[in-house]
Amino acid sequence: MDEYRLLTNEEINILEENGCTAEDWTNINVADDFQPTYIKNVNFYGEIFMGVFEKNIEVSNGFVRHSGIRNATLRNAYIGDNCLIENIGNYINNYAIGEECCICNVCTMETTAEATYGEGNTISVLNEAGNGNVILFSGLTSNLAALMIRNADNRDFTAAIRGIVKDDIERRERDKSTVGNNVKIVNTTEITNTHVSDNCEINGARRISDCTLSAGPEDNVFIGSGVICENSIITDGSAVLNGANIANCFVGEASQITNGFTAESSLFFANSYMSNGEACAAFCGPFSSSHHKSTLLIGCMLSFYNAGSATNFSNHAYKMGPIHYGQLERGTKTASGSHLLLPANIGAFSVCLGKIANHPDTRALPFSYVISDGKDTFIVPGINISTVGLYRDIRKWPRRDVRIQSSRKSMINHDWLSPLTINEIIEGKKALESMKETAGEDTPFYTYNGCKISRNSLERGIRLYDMALKLFAGEVAAGYDLTAEGRTNGKGEWCDLAGMLLPKEEERNLVNAISNGFLRSMADVEMFMNNINDHYGEYLTAFTRDIIINQLGAEEITESCIEKIILQGNEAKKEWISEIRKDAEKEYSMGDVEHAVLEKFINQLEAEQ
Template sequence: MNPISKQPISDIGYNFIPAAYLPKGKDEYYLRNKQNRSGINYRKLTALEIEVLVRNRNASDNWNNILVSDAFNPELVKNCKFFGLVRIGKLEPYYLEFHSIKLQVGLYNSTIISCDLGDNVVIDSVHYLSHYIIGNEVVITNVHEMGTTNYAKFGNGILKQGEEERIRIWMEVCNENAGRKIIPFNGMLPGDAWLWSRNRDNDALQQKFKEFTELKFDKLRGYYGKVGDRTVIKSCSIIKDVWIGSDAYLKGANKLKNLTINSSAEASSQVGEGCELVNGIMSEGCRAFYGVKAVRFYMASHSQLKYGARLINSYLGNNATISCCEVLNSLIFPAHEQHHNNSFLCAATVMGQSNIAAGATLGSNHNSRSADGELIAGRGFWPGLCVSVKHNTRFASYTLLAKGDYPAELDIPLPFSLVSTDTAHDQLLVMPGYWFMYNMYALARNAWKYIDRDQRIDKTQYLEYDFLAPDSINEVINSLELLEKYTGKALLKLSKDKKLIDADYIKAGKKALLNNEVPDDLEITADGFENSKRKVLLLKVKKSYILFKELVDYYAAEQVLQFIATNKLKSTDDLFGKLPKKQKRAAWVNVGGQLIPAAELDKLKQRISTGKIKNWDTVHAFYRTQAQQYPHQKLTHALSAFYEVTGLSKLDKSNLKDLLQNYLYTKTWMVDGIASSRAKDYTNPFRKMVYETEAEMEGVTGKLKENSFILQQQEELNTTKATVQKVIKQFKL
């Protein structure tokens, strides 16, 4: 039986805060008065104004509880019912126009219960508007129900007075079994979500994160919903316990419940037709439209959900787009794209700059004994069409998965790899360095694209978009040893020495690779990449080994050149005196898209656990500090990597010149690779066959010689050449 109770009409609009939760000496409006910062001076209605309101078919339970500003015009209020304390700002004879819709300022055909209305608002055909503070020049029209409860939390995972722990809203990210669940809160950054989802063996740290979140809010009941200035809400069905910022646009939504929708004049948020959003937070500049369903979710700034997408128990990072598909129990770092039909992502941590293709099924727990598997993908993860993988699976940075079914768990440690399955020979194929060999255009353009599309206003976390950075370079260096080991194993396969260990294989493989003594027909296999008995074949090992060593040099040279430019150094004495001394290469961690040295992160966690850090604001200050220190940390890491791979102990005039010349050589073939990989699209006969003439093809795809990105890269190369020559001359190298 539905719990419908009968109460006196005179109670409508009053006793919003239950007596048990009303502080001594306070009335039910004390929080409302604190929230309302409009600065409007209210007065009671005059007898004439009441007469006009009654004539215009308005009704109130108590006209003395209708307070208005001096510029109130009663002729602009028609056919409305008022209950409780209602405060109304200016109503002047204007109309508000938005997207060709023109609506007269005023209150019409609505039921308004205990609300504060700003200046020159339009409230028209709102069947039920209860306990909201409305800003100036707001339009709300054709809304069925819009109300706030006394225990509203606006999407934050907090508890109000008298509520039990069991009703707290958690987001069960990364794992379907809720073992990595986190509490959403307004202002949560990707790094916060990642930190909280990890470290499950540190109970003190986990408890501190919960305390930090509860400190951001109080447990008091009685907060009103808010609608910021110039927000437009039209043709929505149910809006309940929703806090809405300024300049937002809500149209045609089915149900919006327990939400914060952050929005501002600089970054307007939108919710469109058919959307159902429950228990979530949208940051500035977000958009959700065309049938989106989202439950227990967080959308970081400038992210989008569209075309029927479903986002459940998931965190979506900044500047990300999900459409036409289903994402469950996932933590997604910034710059993620998943915009094709029927792709499925579940129980995953995807570390940004990723692109999920149509038909991809990433993370089905139906092939394991319990729903507790996970997928972890480093930056630049690109699974191809109709890929399916099994939990648990882990991928290094910039892994490209070719179309196919991968029947066993994968652990791919080699970055920039193409991974494919050879069903004819029942083997897994891994080609390290694929992107640099065959698709330099896509790799470089994506790095540029993510920077260009970063619309964040709050850049507390510095997001790394370069494909060569501390995380990927560490993987490159680790890969060098792996390639040496697997090459050595292949070379010594027929050795009679039964006591060979990894160090022997590495020594033999390194010697052969450095001296170009690896036979072209040598079959090099790897172990530990796939949880199966089938062969894992490594392709183009010699080429990728040389390539990876070049990348380390390139990374170091680029950081040195940036250091010279930033500090305006004029001589080698200046440079060598200020460069970091040789250090051991440090481990780095991708913390929500921001790369942070592991040692610094450990210090942070220790300070949180011991109570030295007391709130999320201080954690965010740590992110900002790390962002400021990042250029120097990156330089130190680059030199450490260079010294480790080359065996050098320091930079001097001779090896600095070699480093810069090698950098130019690598930069040149990279730019040539950008142009040549794109040129394939213009020479491939199968791509050309759909066009009658070459002119038609150029009319559709654009002229290769006019490709703006290629031209930009070539111009950058010319600038780099001039810069390097200037340094060599100025430093007398």
Template sequence: MHLQTVSQKIIYSDLQNRIAHFCPCSTDEGASRESAPADQPDTPEQDLPESRELRDEEIRLLREQGNSAEDWSAVRVHPDFNVLSVRGNQFFGRVYLGVFSGAMHAYPVPGGVVSLPQGVYGSTLADCRIGSASAVHRCPMLQGVRTGREVLLSNSSLRSSGATIYGNGIEIPIGVEIGGRPVRIFADLSLELAQFVLDRPGDALVQDDFNALVDRYCSRIQGHCTIVDDYAAVLDARHIQDAYIGPHAWVHQCDCIEEATILSTPADPTEVGPSSVIRRSIIQEGVSVDTGALVFDSMLFEHSYVTEHGKVQHTIVGPNSGVSLGEATASFMGPFVGFHHQSLLIANYWPGGRGNIGYGANVGSNHTSRMPDQECWPGEGMFFGLSSVIKYPANYREAPYTIIAAGVTTLPQKISFPFSLINEPVAYYLEVPPGFNNLIPAWGLTDNLYSLKRNEGKYKARNKAKRNHFDLTLFRPEIIAYMRKAVEYLESITERKTIYLPKDIPGLGKNMMTDVNRLKAIEAYRFFITLASLKAMRDRILANPKAVRSAEERRAETAGLERYLTMVPELLTRTLSSRQRDIDRGKAIIDDYQQTHCPAEEDPFVVETRQEVELELSRTRQALEYLSGA
């Protein structure tokens, strides 16, 4: 796959056209959006608003209403300008004022409305353009600001320092803090393109082509003002500079926004809330940055969040992921990463996402007496338990959906066993080196299938991403490939033992494994590998039921489907058993557990699994009918 192929999949926003609308002299007027798809045509550049000079009588009235101007001839207004809606202001340089009714107007914000009179009141404007039907109230400094229609600005300071590209094009280090795996961010960057570039740090052609793409993009969004687009609201913001704030964005009580692009749409408004700070960053649609959050040199993809004093620096936060209370630095967080506690994530390259970071987890032990040049590659769906400590370097890419138990410290290692549990040893053996943990391969498949199915359903239900698309199916081909490799490793032993060490089994990292767990894992991996293979065969039959098949092929496919019919119900059995163990444990400890929890059979995800199994059986019988009638 080439970079051009990946970049052509980008779904572009209207950012370039919007900046050209507000700053028509700053952008390359002959350039169209970079690689914009044919079904997303450019809108024609809009002209500047109609304007006229103030009449002498209007200047007199404006003065009587407490307004002053450095040069009244530099103040231009809409042809239908209403002088009564502008009171108590100071104007410096070139200022444009739209038409304001002066009547109370309800400005919509997430969760309600803010009602204020249209017009400009008690504010200082220098080289500004205020769009019609807007409300500007008690803003101590607006310098180099341009707004769209029906914008609300209240008790806020916004300015421009001159030429800006709104935080686009900056380079951030991912994984290796001191550099080596960099990526440049821009407002319409896709998760797939970012991963494509990050996966190829040594490919000069890919890096050069990507930098050229970003340079072209940035050349088309050069502006010279802070922009607040149509229907956006900014209230009680202490400092905003060199920012683009998109349509319907809701910015309130933030401390600082500098050199930033904040995309927003009516369907997916973005919110920047109290005490938040955003510097040199890109914020896509539907994002929340709230309650003392700090975002520096980072990119927050659509429907992600940083809240409750979370700190994000030199980091990409994927769709539907977020950081609360904790800190993420020099990391790439893929989709659906839950990070809701005071924890640490440093130098992680985690494109698969779908994981969780427990309270006190230290996934960032690269600050030793040596240089901070090590990184961690978590696998898709990894869970870092309470107070776990991950020592670097670490590579869990071939161990998706692995759980690091609470309080566990892992040594630098590479693991190749999906769905594993890494815990402290339950017994001590003389031959096991200090610091080694006990790895139980395929534990998620044998003992925790309920949680796996629950998370799969949860991700599908909660996915709000529109720009980025990812397969949320659990048993995908790449996951099955890791399971096949794990079976090869587990079966590669030359001698049966009670326990195994890294010299006995490849991919074991710095851990031990018991023979009992090895045998259970082989059975579990093989079961799900076979299940996925037979399901793929069934789907191929349903996709092309009239395909020509020999008698031998029909017999083999029929036998496979009949086997599949016997295996599929086992999914429900294992899911139900996994949930029942949790309930039995709870009943033995909590006196009224049965009054607060439904029976395992009635659990929503068990019911959903039962429905999936019934659908699988029905589709498989349909495929058998096709074969019998062939």
């Protein structure tokens, strides 16, 4: 609707009879087909634009009401066609509102000249007291945020990526003060300097200030009762509900913050679920979850993570302030009552139990149990490979991705045995074998980075790591053509950008392309990252060829070599399934599960062989 006219004298008379007033009736602009019938008890200030009010709109499932404006004060407002706006306790000031919106029982909606709408704010993640290392904007993904954090000390990269983000924000073709089409805002106290995109709903919130609610075309954002959001971005099917309180946060891609959860300077990506507890300076990557009131996530980087009740991270290791932080690599869990004193780095798919105060670094011992009583810390290397918990976890995550296909921005690789974890397994296996050789086979406990490993645990860890290595190689050999020469840059180090697995060399290429100005826009960066992700299979093939030759003793990759690797992999898989079955039967023998549950699980295991 681009053309407007002034009110006729007859229309002004009708509006005044309906209880309306205007600071200046000549500042009221209306659509050609405007009818004043449904405008009652409205006070107009400044410049006003209004569309038509000729349709019913749905205010609740199956309940429709006629559009119109009643009991409201408007100043410098644009109202699209067929909106229902009523019972505005204070005023709507400097807002452009789209078509067929329902805005009822709201106290104040206002924008001011200095508004940022939460876009472009820089926050400090992990190091709570550090300089800002992540820029909040609607297009942020877990992968890009992880890249920002990993390369925060690279001045050229940081300057370049901030310039790209700034340009991306400025290029957005929308009025930042706009409420989009088909938006519902009801029973809400205050909305200040907030952009609300099409189809979003705010119902019962206390205050939404300096925020952007950015929904995908099929994936709306929902803000529920008692919520306070400040300086934050909420995107693509995410929800903030039930008294949650967030400030300086990003909540994206079907994530949910609910039941009084509080968060500050934190990131939540792709199917994360946070309830009751609190987070500060936390990076919660894909599938991070916390359900309990007594849980504090602070100064930590997580993904595919589950927090047990009363999990507590401490970033005040000494007296220099909250400067410490740590990483729990993908798939790690913390048991109920666990306390991790940062700095600490925990290897992938591990489980932390007890009060761990000696700042362990177990990245070279993935799939481990890390257990402490506040004094001695014990590691049980590789034990989680053989547990029912891991078996269930690696199958549940792909099924629990509830993101709409068109809104899947963060790239998530679900492989549990991948070049990332295999590199760690190889390093861990070498470390265990070296300890055994150096300290001897009769040593009751071995020492690793200040932690203790029992002799039995060390022996079992070597065996489990060897089994996992053969299982990985066998599965890749069965699924890919390893006999054909291809890329070589999958060899060597790999990294995890919060869900995206890639060779370290490709991360360096990406960082250099941004730093040197080769990538000039967010579209360029996304295309470069998508290209890396699309070639995962080729990198994986190059990595596996190298592993077969350098770790599994093959002289060259031939058809007969591949057959042998696949056979070894099949045997390793049988061993793995057998270990998991033993773990399930052990749990049954403790009286923790019913026999029918055990039987169903074993049938599922047998179907895998």
